[in-house]
Each structure stands twice: as structure tokens, then as C-alpha cells.
Amino acid sequence: METDEVSVREQLFHNRVRETIICVLLFTCLYMVCYLVLTHFKKTAEFVTDDVEDATVNKIALWLCTFTLSVAVCAVLLLPISILSNEVLLTFPHSYYMQWLNGSLIHGLWNLVFLFSNLSLVFLMPFAYFFTESEGFAGSRKGVMARVYEAVVLLILLALLVLGIVWVASALLHDNIARKSLYDLWEYYLPYLYSGISLFGVLLLLLCTPFGLSRMFSVTGSLLVKPRLLEDVEDALSCTVFEEDSLYRKLHCGSPSCWVKLNIEAMRKEYQAVQSRRVALEMRRKASPWQRNLGYPVAMLMLLALTVMCVLMVCFNVLELLLDETAMPRGMEDPHLGMASFSMFGSLGAAVQVVLILYLMLSSVVGFYSSPLFCGLLPRVKDTNLTQIIANCVSLLILSSALPVFSRTLGITRFDLLGDFGRYNWLGNFYVVFLYNMLFAGLTSASLTKTVTWAVRRELIRAFGLDRLPLTVSRSTIPVKLLLASGLSKIQ
Numbered sequence: 001m002e003t004d005e006v007s008v009r010e011q012l013f014h015n016r017v018r019e020t021i022i023c024v025l026l027f028t029c030l031y032m033v034c035y036l037v038l039t040h041f042k043k044t045a046e047f048v049t050d051d052v053e054d055a056t057v058n059k060i061a062l063w064l065c066t067f068t069l070s071v072a073v074c075a076v077l078l079l080p081i082s083i084l085s086n087e088v089l090l091t092f093p094h095s096y097y098m099q100w101l102n103g104s105l106i107h108g109l110w111n112l113v114f115l116f117s118n119l120s121l122v123f124l125m126p127f128a129y130f131f132t133e134s135e136g137f138a139g140s141r142k143g144v145m146a147r148v149y150e151a152v153v154l155l156i157l158l159a160l161l162v163l164g165i166v167w168v169a170s171a172l173l174h175d176n177i178a179r180k181s182l183y184d185l186w187e188y189y190l191p192y193l194y195s196g197i198s199l200f201g202v203l204l205l206l207l208c209t210p211f212g213l214s215r216m217f218s219v220t221g222s223l224l225v226k227p228r229l230l231e232d233v234e235d236a237l238s239c240t241v242f243e244e245d246s247l248y249r250k251l252h253c254g255s256p257s258c259w260v261k262l263n264i265e266a267m268r269k270e271y272q273a274v275q276s277r278r279v280a281l282e283m284r285r286k287a288s289p290w291q292r293n294l295g296y297p298v299a300m301l302m303l304l305a306l307t308v309m310c311v312l313m314v315c316f317n318v319l320e321l322l323l324d325e326t327a328m329p330r331g332m333e334d335p336h337l338g339m340a341s342f343s344m345f346g347s348l349g350a351a352v353q354v355v356l357i358l359y360l361m362l363s364s365v366v367g368f369y370s371s372p373l374f375c376g377l378l379p380r381v382k383d384t385n386l387t388q389i390i391a392n393c394v395s396l397l398i399l400s401s402a403l404p405v406f407s408r409t410l411g412i413t414r415f416d417l418l419g420d421f422g423r424y425n426w427l428g429n430f431y432v433v434f435l436y437n438m439l440f441a442g443l444t445s446a447s448l449t450k451t452v453t454w455a456v457r458r459e460l461i462r463a464f465g466l467d468r469l470p471l472t473v474s475r476s477t478i479p480v481k482l483l484l485a486s487g488l489s490k491i492q
Contacts, residue, residue, distance in 0.1 A: 019105045034069040041379040056144055058386055064128040068120040068393040074113050075400040076361050080354045082106050082415055087350045089338030103337045110418040117401045118194050125394050130154045132386055166193050201402030205364050212367025213307050214447035219366055224296045240278045306359050307448055314441045317411025321434050329408040329427050330416055342414045353413045361403055409433055
């Protein structure tokens, strides 16, 4: 009996060590990748300075940003890893080499991501910002430790302010619970605070994702060679080169006294636009017929199929919410991996779920950086200061930590939320979940319809040469007969 107890304890110990090693290796790999990404965008002048103190402070802040970005990537990969692990265990149920892939490991990953997300949002990122902006208290010795003391004091004051706001909010919404939980900081207030942050992230995803799904078409189109109907590439390229040479001579060969400064700036912008147009035409000329005529339509059809599939799954989830209570998002303690597939279509459906989850995350990031409110945060290669890096890491962490709740609320996957991710109070409200699904389906359908119709209309106007009409002519009033007549005359 005692030998059996020892063997069980040894097994539990080896399982814990194995899970720890796997988590450390995964996070180390993500940390190195995120560090390379941040060093690609950071402004080098802030880290190579004569002031050793500033350089040290900036390096420490960059390490904290790298940690936060790694946690954000882990949050994005939570659902894909969980879904794929379940399918692997279904495919190889008795494989010795897949015994390390179990529910305990997945549950541990979810708990670690939740813990580190709280730590990064509440402590690390505010400390990194205060640390870079601090100079030490007046009268104290200058140095890195003086900045640490000032940053810690500011962080404590901020924590007291935030906890006071959370206590007031909880007292207004849940009076009895708030009074009983006044000293219950870890068990109630921090999860309550993170629940509010997650709700903000889910609402931000609701606004950014439909806009990003429509922007994905234009962003992908800018990276590919578009097929042009009834256009002579050589003729357009020669005209563009001639226009570029003319602008170059006006800018560099004329006397500066002849030009007003405002006109010179406008001409420089026009010269840059002509240069970019020439580069695009040269790319189109160098592209193969397959790239020019097949790559762009296939990419657009794939994006359209993924977007339509997301909308259809959300509409199906709305019907399930009305008919079945199990469609509501909820938390679970044991994932029970390897028992049954989380998709009615088996492994193929699970793979589609993973693709849709990653596609929604990518679309939300595109929509976030394309929105007028946050377009100023868009990082630039080798020209992004440390404050912008901190703001970007916080924004990406808020979006990514809300992705599991977002995907489960919309019915993209049937994998229930693990750990503290399923403890959010608003998840059990039917009206909130139902309204959220309806808003997402409506906004995405409206954005998709507008994008497709405007894209087709723009390409027709450009193909038939009507984009050269004077601005006094409203192109929205151009009849279809004029389009067809112009097209026939071009063909003849």
C-alpha cells in the first residue's frame, strides 16, 4: 500500500516536472521571437546613447514589453493548441509518444496565461511606463535605483486608485458582495478588475473585427498584383516614367526662388505618389501571368469564403442560443481531451475552427491599426519609440486575452473556457451574449457588402477610363449604359 502511494507521488512529480519543462520551452521560444520583432521596430537611438542610465532603463523596459508580447501570443494560441491537442489525442489514443499531451497540461497553460495577463496589465506595463518617464525623487542620488523607487511609488498610488474605483463599481453593482469582500483582494477584486478589462477587450474586438474583415481585402490587395481589365501595362508605365522625370526636373533643376514653399511640398508629395505608382506598374510587368491573373482572385475568394463562413457560424450560433441552453459560453474545470471532437465535422471542422480563430485575430489587429483612433500607434520599422512599444504591447494583450472569450461567445468553437477565463459574470447573461452575436453578424455583413460593392464599382470605373472624368461630374450618377458604351468603344 505504501509502495503504491510512493509510485503515485512519483508519477505526479514527473508529470509536474514535464509540464513545467514544456511550458518553459514554449514561452522561451515565443520570447525570443517577440524580442526579434520588437528589436526590428524599436528606435535604435534610444538604446545606443551616451547616457548609460537611460540605455539601461530602456533595455529593462524593452524586456518587460517582450514578456508582455509573449503572453499575448500565448493567449492567441490557447484555443488553437487546445483544439489541435484534442484532435491529436483522438487520432492517436494509445500512442506512448502522445501521453505528455493531456488535460492537465492544457489547463495549466490557461491558468498561466490568465495569471501573466493580469500581472502584465496591472503591474509590469504601468511599471515600464513609469520607469521610462521617471528621473528619481528630488534630492535623491541619481541612478537606476532612484528611478525604480519613483516608479514603484507611482505604481502603488495607481494600484490604490484603481482598486478604489473597482470597489466603488462593485459596490454600486453588487452591494452585498462588495461589502463582504472588502479585504478579499486576490479572490474577488483582481478577477473582477480583469473581468472588466476582458469585457473592454471583447467590445473592442466587436468594433475592430468587422472593420478589419473589410480592410483585409484592401490590405491583401496591396500586397498582390491586381489584374487590370482593358489596360496596357507598357503604355501606363511609359506615361508614369515620363511624368516622374518631369516632376524630378521641376524639383531639382529649377531655381528655388521661383517656387513657393507650399507648392514645392505639394509637388514632392505628388512625386512620391508617382514613384509608388511606377513601382506598382513595374511589379505588374515583372509578374507572371499566373500571379497577375490567378493569385489575386484566389486570395480574394479565400478571404470572402472565410468571412462568409464566420458570419454563417455566428448566425447558426444565434439560432442555437434561442433553442439550446448549452450554446451559452461557460467555464469548465476538466477539458476531457481525447473523448470527442469539438466539431460536428471531425478533424476537418476542428482545423477550420483553428483557421477562423487565427483569421479573426489577424482581422481584429488590422481593424485596430486601421481605425482613426489607433492608427497613430502603428509601429514603424526602426522608428518606434519606447512609449509606442508599450502602448502597442498593452493593446495587443487586451485584444489577445479577450480572443478565447470572443471566439466562444460567437460560437466559432465549442471548446469551453478553462480556469478563470470562464468566471466572468457577464458570460451567463443571455441578453448580452445574444445581442453581441447579433451586432457582430450585422456589422460584419454591412462592412462586407459595402467593401465588395465599392471594390467592384471602383474597378469598373478604372477599367473603362471613367476615373479621368473631371471632379464636377459625380461618378455615382454614371448610368450603366454609359459604362457599357465606354467599354465597347475601348474594345473596338
